[in-house]
Amino acid sequence: MAARVLVLNTGSSSIKYELVDVRTRERPARGLVERIGEDDGRLTHHTGLERPGFERRGRFATHAEGLAAMLEAFATAGPDLRADPPVGVGHRVVHGGTRFREPVLVDDAVIAAIEELAPLAPLHNPVNLTGIRVARDAFPGVPQVAVFDTAFHRTLPPEAYTYAVPREWAERLGVRRFGFHGTSCAYVARRAAALLDRGLEELNLIVLHLGNGASATALAAGRSVDTSMGLTPLEGLVMGTRSGDTDPALSGYLARVAGLDAEKSEDALDRHGGLLALAGSGDMRTVRRRASGGDADARLALDVYTRRIRKYVGAYYAVLGRVDAIVFTGGVGEHDAATRAEALSGLDRLGITIDPARNEASSTEERAVSAPGSDVAVLVVPTDEEWEIASQTLSLIE
Template sequence: MSAPVLVINSGSSSIKYQLVDGDTREASTSGLIERIGQSESVITHKTGEEKRVWNEHLDDHAAGLAAMVKACGEFGTPLSEAGLIAVAHRVVHGGERFVQPVVIDDEVEAVVADLIELAPLHNPANLEGIRVARRLFPDLPQVAVFDTAFHATMPERAHVYAVPTAWREEHGVRRYGFHGISHAYVSRRAAEMLGKDPKEVNVIVAHLGNGASITAVERGRSIDTSMGLTPLEGLVMGTRSGDIDPAIVFHMHRRTGASFDELDEALNKRSGMLALTGAIDMRGIVRAAAEGDQTCASALEIYCYRVRKYIGSYIAALGGADAVAFTAGVGENSAEVRARSLEPLAALGLRLDESANQAGGPVISTSDSRITAMVIPTDEEGEIAEQTAALLRS
């Protein structure tokens, strides 16, 4: 490795990590630590083609990162001997302050903490990973790469909400957008698959996972995206409602007496497909719908209708699209979701190749389509490592 970067994605009870070359994007080591702080954590560590899984009690993220260091030493190259140039962190919300990757210092850490109210499900865990890693690797540069940064190019017409001026100017109320690391990589990869420079094409990226968003990318720049001030707006997701009339919050507050914190929790953690079906696993929902479960069939149609509506609106916003690219867990693996989302768009020049879609692509549209539909596995860790290496060399 010529530019080894340790990429850390810290969640509330999990840590994902990869040792990635920032030049080639190749990962030599990867791992996932789950159930941190619970009775028994699960550690999955992969070096090359060797995969090991074991259980261990880990009280907190400090113990989790210590377990990562130990695993790398026992089952591969010790991190102290890997020639690391940096430790890089995925941070969900960078607000208006951070529109590029940044080397972390005390001031950056403080701003990330201030942004917790805009991403209460994500930034606290991201911040904890940063704090622990700064103590664990005190001599290495620590770099933050922000999910919101790719969307900093959105024009005013897309990011401004029609709300009181004080809300916008004093409280930062605007559309920020998320999943930008994934949207940046997938949109560039789509251009490569078309044999063109990213500045020559318009791409719509559908990042469909437990969290889901769609972005209109015009000649390499994000011009609109479905998530907003927080990751709650937009598509129906695993546990998030997506778009709703904001007056619902006040209506339910008056009717039930629920606090705004309780309503926030309900919309973020107890809504979406979980509320519609009682489950969040799309594979199970699709299977149940095929077996005649009308609740799951209805929820699946609602989910795909919202995806289709955003794709159609972004074709209009872009003045035409060259490609639609599906990525992330649902986007990469659910042929049924892709089919239901795309088939009604034939009138707009996007015709689905059913057999190619069932096979998983990479191209899932017919040869005579004006818009090419694709399935592109995302590579957020590789993107983070590449951006980190570029920052340190600039």
């Protein structure tokens, strides 16, 4: 029997969606609404064919407009979700705080709680809620399920999630490390174990999710024991527009010497930092192209980006004591061979060696790119957050 779940991944400037049949593993439709809020917005809707079954270009001023266009694409190119609704709608929600440690059925109380947590993920939780509200209106009576990025990291030990800050901040304001990219980590960790033909409970892994957002996670026996993102998705690795780690006193310094209030400095670090600040673009492909053309700023940006990854790999090696595999995923992690090579360069003494031919071979498959006989496997595993969300959604509904 079919069990089709509509998965909505409503991001800060885009909406990824996919209709997934969890039982048959078929993907009847998928699509992307991108560059929301810009004049050159675009929606592409695929129904299993090479060419899009529906395409629309133009401005999507808000996420609500983008979601309305998605529903129009289903009505025009199929499958017709009005005539044959999904059994459930699974929503990626970035921040669940300490309240949500598992997927939950959405009701008014859950919506209110996600809204209260919005200050912890201001780029994500508000638009995640927009997706939930539009889907509830579009599919009355269909169960809506929130799947939280933070839930996977519920296994972090106290010494990993505790900040050395005044106790009142932790107890009254909930200041602690939460971690993100949990659905991606859960999926790629299982796939890495299958690729190595070993049980996940036997493995210590370092998962590097490198996309516009980027994180490193240390997994012991399949459980998250440390992760680079913290209270919010800003901490850790250098990202497309996010700075990652900076001196905690930076905001205070900017307030004193430049009159920059906390909201403005946080916005700058979230939206105008990272590769964008260093190289003028948050797109790794553009930065690499500029670096190849001799742009010194772009070259420095790449060096800062990969050095930060290497630093975290070394730190998590120490945390784990033994590493069986390093797993690259996300848009950059899956497709940028140079980033993989540069991020792990000089780690041969730790048993980490990339094979250049394997690494540079063009492939979209799960694969090993480490040198034969290396103590630590280096794997590339394309993430599939949509599948993970769909399967968790159906499990909860049933």
